[in-house]
Amino acid sequence: MARPVRHPTHHRVVIVGGGFGGLSCARSLDGKPVDVLLLDQRNYHLFTPLLYQVATSLLNPSDIAYPLRSIFRRSRNVRFQLARVVGLDLDRRTVRARTGEEIAYDSLVLATGSENDYFSNAELAQHTLGMKTLAEAMALRNHVLSCLELAARADSVQERREWLTFVIAGGGPTGVEYTGALAELLKLVLGRDFPELEPGMARIVLVEGQDRLLGAFHRRLGDYALRILCDWGIEVRLSTLVQKATRERVVLSDGEEIAARTIVWSAGVRPNDPLGETDLKRSRSRRLRVEERLRLREHPEVFVIGDAASVIEGGGELPMLSPPAMQAGRYVARAIMDRARGATGHRKPFRFVDKGTMATIGRHAAVADFHGVKLRGTIGWLAWLLVHIYYLIGFRNRAVVLASWGWNYLRLDRPIRLILRGGADEVAAALEPDSPAESR
Ligand SMILES: Cc1cc2nc3c(=O)[nH]c(=O)nc-3n(C[C@H](O)[C@H](O)[C@H](O)COP(=O)(O)OP(=O)(O)OC[C@H]3O[C@@H](n4cnc5c(N)ncnc54)[C@H](O)[C@@H]3O)c2cc1C
Numbered sequence: 001m002a003r004p005v006r007h008p009t010h011h012r013v014v015i016v017g018g019g020f021g022g023l024s025c026a027r028s029l030d031g032k033p034v035d036v037l038l039l040d041q042r043n044y045h046l047f048t049p050l051l052y053q054v055a056t057s058l059l060n061p062s063d064i065a066y067p068l069r070s071i072f073r074r075s076r077n078v079r080f081q082l083a084r085v086v087g088l089d090l091d092r093r094t095v096r097a098r099t100g101e102e103i104a105y106d107s108l109v110l111a112t113g114s115e116n117d118y119f120s121n122a123e124l125a126q127h128t129l130g131m132k133t134l135a136e137a138m139a140l141r142n143h144v145l146s147c148l149e150l151a152a153r154a155d156s157v158q159e160r161r162e163w164l165t166f167v168i169a170g171g172g173p174t175g176v177e178y179t180g181a182l183a184e185l186l187k188l189v190l191g192r193d194f195p196e197l198e199p200g201m202a203r204i205v206l207v208e209g210q211d212r213l214l215g216a217f218h219r220r221l222g223d224y225a226l227r228i229l230c231d232w233g234i235e236v237r238l239s240t241l242v243q244k245a246t247r248e249r250v251v252l253s254d255g256e257e258i259a260a261r262t263i264v265w266s267a268g269v270r271p272n273d274p275l276g277e278t279d280l281k282r283s284r285s286r287r288l289r290v291e292e293r294l295r296l297r298e299h300p301e302v303f304v305i306g307d308a309a310s311v312i313e314g315g316g317e318l319p320m321l322s323p324p325a326m327q328a329g330r331y332v333a334r335a336i337m338d339r340a341r342g343a344t345g346h347r348k349p350f351r352f353v354d355k356g357t358m359a360t361i362g363r364h365a366a367v368a369d370f371h372g373v374k375l376r377g378t379i380g381w382l383a384w385l386l387v388h389i390y391y392l393i394g395f396r397n398r399a400v401v402l403a404s405w406g407w408n409y410l411r412l413d414r415p416i417r418l419i420l421r422g423g424a425d426e427v428a429a430a431l432e433p434d435s436p437a438e439s440r
Pocket residue numbers: 016017018019020021022039040041042044045046048049050051052083084085086111112113114131132133173174272274305306307308320321322323325358
């Protein structure tokens with residue numbers, strides 16, 4: 001078995017976060033003469049673009065997650081440790097784990113991603129369901145399937161309607177993709193698995209603050225998504241915000257009240273910041289400000305990448321998407337090697353190469369925007385399938401996801417319609433005292 005080796009440089013690199021940014025950095029440093037320690041509060045890398053398919057009974061959690069230890073099983077210089085980082089001492093160059101352990105570094109990469117943002121509205125945080133983690137996606141799946149069971153045994157039509165009304169806040173890619181997949185799931189089960197529920201009884205309402213869907217895409221593609229969703233019977237409220245939520249209703253900014261037991265939150269994210277209130281500078285979106293080489297201005301040994309970093313290009317912040325995180329991870333790996341070698345020249349500033357954006361609405365309906373080339377419909381959908389299979393990690397995951405998509409395509413089936421309730425595990429709890437089963 002390959003053993004970690006100490007390299008002559010003894011340059012210690014600590015990477016916090018094994019998501020898109022942290023993982024691409026660690027992979028680029030694999031085999032290089034530096035000692036890399038990758039820390040994450042979860043023991044797996046999560047492929048977030050397919051989370052909504054776990055939430056809608058098409059994929060299993062293991063299909064879109066990959067154990068970080070397995071990725072570096074053969075590496076001689078990259079090690080993984082399960083740890084939640086809760087603090088940083090910039091002067092002593094150490095990070096502090098929740099367990100109290102202090103870990104020293106020569107170069108540090110912060111790649112801690114983002115979490116749901118409820119804009120300080122405690123009601124929204126309490127009464128809506130997020131979709132940022134596997135635990136949340138599973139909770140959402142359990143919740144929706146449980147709503148169907150409760151609707152089937154409801155005494156009154158009014159109560160039945162409440163269980164069958166689903167409100168989704170946020171018409172970005174995540175909200176649009178989830179809405180389309182939920183519509184497919186309901187079409188599949190109502191009147192079939194649930195003969196007591198008529199297909200027309202379900203109501204899906206998508207609420208978006210802007211005057212269009214898919215704000216990051218060209219307007220034509222947003223209009224296309226709107227037309228498809230409306231054709232499928234989904235109610236879309238544009239220029240409207242979800243303002244208030246309780247267990248039984250949601251209030252919109254135009255005063256409309258909707259009786260609903262399910263409110264899905266995909267309307268805001270903010271950086272996941274393990275450093276808390278330090279003196280470090282943050283942007284309006286609370287991301288850590290970095291200079292053009294992705295370092296903290298006063299601390300060139302600390303790099304911040306991905307959703308956690310505020311990188312200004314072309315007058316605006318780079319979006320919270322996986323391509324900027326992955327490209328930054330590779331760039332930072334090269335910059336760290338410069339430091340380890342003691343190279344004194346300055347590396348060119350980081351520049352993001354935008355290769356395009358894409359989102360799927362459902363079968364044969366997706367949008368993709370590649371530098372002015374706009375694809376939609378079946379072509380967009382095929383492009384979306386190919387790109388996502390390409391970026392999934394692990395041969396098994398690719399094979400299983402492809403097989404699941406094939407099955408769904410041929411059989412119109414979302415087979416993982418299981419309501420699973422997890423139990424607490426003492427050993428897992430001991431690893432991370434007083435932490436939730438999986439944090440956001
Ligand atoms: C549902 C959903 C769908 C998405 N779809 C797309 C899409 O289709 N295309 C696209 O480009 N982007 C998509 N995104 C956005 C994309 O996931 C992020 O932009 C990307 O993951 C950012 O990479 P990152 O490395 O900054 O963070 P992440 O990939 O989120 O990784 C952060 C890692 O840090 C770990 N971590 C956090 N805090 C700590 C701590 N204190 N201690 C230790 N570890 C910690 C986390 O466990 C996590 O593994 C989607 C996001 C979501 C939630």
